[in-house]
Amino acid sequence: MASGPLDGIRVLEFTQIIAGPFGCQNLADMGAEVIKVEPPEGEPWRIFGQFMPNESKTFQSLNRGKKSLVLRMGDERAQKIVHDLIPEIDVVVINYRPDVPARLGIDYETLRAIRPDLIYVDNTAFGREGPWAHRPGYDIVVQAVSGLMAGEAKVADDGSPAQITSSAMADYGTGIAIAWGVSAALFHRERTGEGQLIESTLLATALSMQGTQVMSLPPVDVAVRVPMMENIDRMREAGASYGELVGAHQPWAGSIYYRPYGTSDGAVAIGALSRGLRDKVRAAFELDIPDQDDVDLADPAIIAQFAAVVPQVEELVRSKTTAEWMEIFDREGVPGGPVNFAEDMTDDPQVVANGLIIDLNHELSGPQQQVGPILKFSATPLVPEGASPPLGRDTDEFVSLAGYSAEQIAELREAGVIA
Amino acid sequence: MASGPFVGIRILEFTQIIAGPLGCMLLADMGAEVIKVEPVAGEPWRLQVQFIPLESKAFQSLNRGKQSLAMDLTQPQSREAIHRLVADIDVVVINYRPDVAARLGIDYETLKAIKPDLVYVDSTAFGRRGPLAQRPGYDIVIQSFAGLTAAGGRFDENGNPMLPGGGPTADNQTGYAIAWAVSAALFHRERTGRGQLVETSLLANALTVQYGTFMSLPAADTMVRGAMLEKLEAAEESGQSYRDFVEERREMMRRRGVGGVYYRCFNTKNGAIAVGCLSASLREKMRQALDFTDIRDKPDYDPLTPESQAFQRELTAKIEEMMASDNSERWIETLESAGVPVSSIEFVERLDQHEQVLANDYVIDLDHDITGPQTQVAPPIKMSDSPPQAQGAAPPLGRDNDAILASVGYSSDEITAMRDAGAIR
Numbered sequence: 051m052a053s054g055p056l057d058g059i060r061v062l063e064f065t066q067i068i069a070g071p072f073g074c075q076n077l078a079d080m081g082a083e084v085i086k087v088e089p090p091e092g093e094p095w096r097i098f099g100q101f102m103p104n105e106s107k108t109f110q111s112l113n114r115g116k117k118s119l120v121l122r123m124g125d126e127r128a129q130k131i132v133h134d135l136i137p138e139i140d141v142v143v144i145n146y147r148p149d150v151p152a153r154l155g156i157d158y159e160t161l162r163a164i165r166p167d168l169i170y171v172d173n174t175a176f177g178r179e180g181p182w183a184h185r186p187g188y189d190i191v192v193q194a195v196s197g198l199m200a201g202e203a204k205v206a207d208d209g210s211p212a213q214i215t216s217s218a219m220a221d222y223g224t225g226i227a228i229a230w231g232v233s234a235a236l237f238h239r240e241r242t243g244e245g246q247l248i249e250s251t252l253l254a255t256a257l258s259m260q261g262t263q264v265m266s267l268p269p270v271d272v273a274v275r276v277p278m279m280e281n282i283d284r285m286r287e288a289g290a291s292y293g294e295l296v297g298a299h300q301p302w303a304g305s306i307y308y309r310p311y312g313t314s315d316g317a318v319a320i321g322a323l324s325r326g327l328r329d330k331v332r333a334a335f336e337l338d339i340p341d342q343d344d345v346d347l348a349d350p351a352i353i354a355q356f357a358a359v360v361p362q363v364e365e366l367v368r369s370k371t372t373a374e375w376m377e378i379f380d381r382e383g384v385p386g387g388p389v390n391f392a393e394d395m396t397d398d399p400q401v402v403a404n405g406l407i408i409d410l411n412h413e414l415s416g417p418q419q420q421v422g423p424i425l426k427f428s429a430t431p432l433v434p435e436g437a438s439p440p441l442g443r444d445t446d447e448f449v450s451l452a453g454y455s456a457e458q459i460a461e462l463r464e465a466g467v468i469a
Numbered sequence: 470m471a472s473g474p475f476v477g478i479r480i481l482e483f484t485q486i487i488a489g490p491l492g493c494m495l496l497a498d499m500g501a502e503v504i505k506v507e508p509v510a511g512e513p514w515r516l517q518v519q520f521i522p523l524e525s526k527a528f529q530s531l532n533r534g535k536q537s538l539a540m541d542l543t544q545p546q547s548r549e550a551i552h553r554l555v556a557d558i559d560v561v562v563i564n565y566r567p568d569v570a571a572r573l574g575i576d577y578e579t580l581k582a583i584k585p586d587l588v589y590v591d592s593t594a595f596g597r598r599g600p601l602a603q604r605p606g607y608d609i610v611i612q613s614f615a616g617l618t619a620a621g622g623r624f625d626e627n628g629n630p631m632l633p634g635g636g637p638t639a640d641n642q643t644g645y646a647i648a649w650a651v652s653a654a655l656f657h658r659e660r661t662g663r664g665q666l667v668e669t670s671l672l673a674n675a676l677t678v679q680y681g682t683f684m685s686l687p688a689a690d691t692m693v694r695g696a697m698l699e700k701l702e703a704a705e706e707s708g709q710s711y712r713d714f715v716e717e718r719r720e721m722m723r724r725r726g727v728g729g730v731y732y733r734c735f736n737t738k739n740g741a742i743a744v745g746c747l748s749a750s751l752r753e754k755m756r757q758a759l760d761f762t763d764i765r766d767k768p769d770y771d772p773l774t775p776e777s778q779a780f781q782r783e784l785t786a787k788i789e790e791m792m793a794s795d796n797s798e799r800w801i802e803t804l805e806s807a808g809v810p811v812s813s814i815e816f817v818e819r820l821d822q823h824e825q826v827l828a829n830d831y832v833i834d835l836d837h838d839i840t841g842p843q844t845q846v847a848p849p850i851k852m853s854d855s856p857p858q859a860q861g862a863a864p865p866l867g868r869d870n871d872a873i874l875a876s877v878g879y880s881s882d883e884i885t886a887m888r889d890a891g892a893i894r
Binding site for chain 1: 475476498500509515520524527528541544620621622633636642648649652655660678681688689865866870872879
């Protein structure tokens with residue numbers, strides 16, 4: 051018997067790996083009935099590191115308390131099932147790439163026609179708009195792209211960037227944001243009867259977690275951020291290595307499928323977590339080695355073969371520019387991205403296209419830019435109400451609201467009680 | 470004109486630094502009117518690297534769209550004003566240590582008597598119960614305590630462990646969790662008319678972002694986790710250094726601290742600790758506890774002069790040497806009794822046995838249909854009236870196909886036909 055605040059709410063989940071599953075698990079923890087729709091072979095995270103068929107620790111840690119509904123969504127009948135289910139569903143959470151839902155007949159417009167007050171969470175890697183909208187993105191890529199990785203500035207002994215190992219924070223943060231978005235939308239529906247579309251992205255979350263760094267604030271930045279980034283630009287032009295760049299930024303600073311690499315002019319990260327994507331990585335690198343699914347990973351010969359490939363690939367990646375690799379990755383469908391600094395993101399076209407940067411004006415220090423809200427609501431858009439207040443700006447108003455006269459307020463201020 | 474789902478909701482915020490301010494900012498972004506109650510001198514984050522008096526970039530990035538009410542809460546008139554205000558407040562968010570709210574007359578019971586349907590979010594560092602409940606905790610302490618620092622495995626040039634990069638993960642996650650919690654509690658209030666107490670902690674959130682490693686799952690753990698724990702024990706018995714072990718654990722890094730000797734990790738004689746002092750008063754406590762002097766908090770201190778830098782280098786070397794001269798237990802006891810935020814650096818795989826974790830019910834037992842018993846980290850939010858709760862382990866693939874299809878009118882023949890056709894498993 052469920053006991054949380056979302057008892058009686060039914061969620062249909064079309065997500066995989068971490069962010070979406072974690073978000074829906076949060077909802078399940080709150081008492082919602084979560085129906086997870088999976089392909090017949092199971093979602094990729096079931097298969098990644100499975101210790102018995104279709105069961106992995108990672109999957110089990112992110113999907114507790116759910117129901118599993120296996121549908122081959124490419125089949126029209128499966129789509130019909132979903133349509134038949136929708137009248138019973140309060141919330142849909144989906145994390146496919148932007149063009150996929152419509153192809154499967156499970157986009158917001160189609161489902162809303164069936165259930166007008168549906169709440170629909172569309173979680174993507176980079177947002178539905180902009181040049182990166184259709185790129186695949188996993189946590190590691192978003193870490194690289196959003197500045198998180200360069201912010202950590204971890205550099206391997208050979209000077210190559212290393213990934214953040216403490217947590218997949220873009221994924222986890224997004225998972226909480228999904229739960230938060232659904233909860234707020236349910237509140238709104240309760241008051242107005244209206245459902246809505248909610249959008250969240252890994253990129254928005256990753257930026258939100260670096261709000262202070264992404265923020266531009268001219269009176270401060272003139273002393274630190276501006277000269278630092280000018281210096282980095284100069285170093286880039288002069289051909290500085292990634293290690294040197296992250297050294298100048300702040301200044302501080304596996305396998306072949308899911309990691310960052312140094313390139314001839316910087317660094318790229320790739321994140322391939324499924325068989326299909328690993329095939330694409332091997333194609334991109336023109337590697338003639340078997341996939342890990344097809345071999346005995348305990349076989350010493352295989353271990354030696356795989357180990358020998360790593361330095362080869364590192365050398366290969368170092369032989370081309372980041373732009374050249376991005377072209378190759380795009381062509382082959384490999385999830386990848388350059389390693390950026392958060393400060394670079396303020397005027398990045400992808401960021402701007404998704405409305406992730408907002409302009410604010412502080413009463414004392416003037417104009418500034420910040421990361422916008424990490425969720426988009428179609429019926430109740432989130433609009434920050436202004437910059438932060440100077441200390442005590444509104445003291446009088448609220449002490450007054452509490453029933454104090456101007457004299458009393460003055461006395462309290464005189465006595466040092468308020469300011 | 471506000472436009473989010475929480476237009477008309479009024480929040481009274483008693484929080485500082487990152488987690489609480491971020492959580493309330495997210496709610497402000499959703500249209501809530503957030504009244505931030507600050508000490509008369511400003512909250513600490515205003516004072517952290519001010520670029521003009523009482524304004525810092527860090528503060529501004531975490532408090533947009535709010536109103537500021539600067540008030541000395543230790544004075545009775547202030548308490549009275551807050552009590553009058555609370556009648557018009559929907560939500561209170563607070564991040565003081567567990568005993569402080571009652572002392573200030575702003576604890577849940579007191580305020581609920583004024584506003585019965587109040588939603589009250591109490592965010593602490595280590596949880597309200599357990600031996601560490603009263604210990605001050607900042608992001609770096611919690612990250613180190615909760616296993617994130619060890620998982621990050623970063624060291625500086627001198628072999629010191631360092632905070633994992635990418636941001637203050639425990640703080641950030643807690644900020645999101647606060648926003649989520651308020652949203653869900655308001656939904657509940659809308660349906661039932663009832664407010665409630667909501668609790669969350671940095672610890673709960675730091676554990677939550679490590680689901681897979683925190684989780685124990687006997688059927689799978691013999692390969693990795695069990696072997697790792699055995700190695701850890703052997704390493705400790707043989708006196709292997711923290712660093713050597715972490716490197717053996719295959720994760721390594723590097724970072725430079727922002728707080729000099731006050732906010733960073735240190736090697737000790739038998740391990741490593743993290744300290745997190747972000748205010749002048751905490752730095753003073755640390756100086757007294759360790760008996761050293763510093764130019765850092767002197768009025769004319771300029772960190773960029775060669776003299777200052779030379780002094781800091783010397784001080785850093787001295788404190789590092791001091792820390793390396795004795796065991797973690799000694800330093801933790803010394804610093805903790807002086808009120809300095811401090812933690813040993815733990816491995817997450819062990820925390821499901823830690824009494825602090827157990828005392829706050831952060832470990833739950835589940836039973837998987839196929840793979841049997843397991844423990845996981847509990848939901849990071851506790852609610853007094855509608856407690857979140859894991860409803861079971863993960864389902865085997867397709868376990869519920871039939872029941873779900875039947876619930877929407879499919880006959881067993883139809884279901885079988887679909888299965889035969891490969892449309893379902």
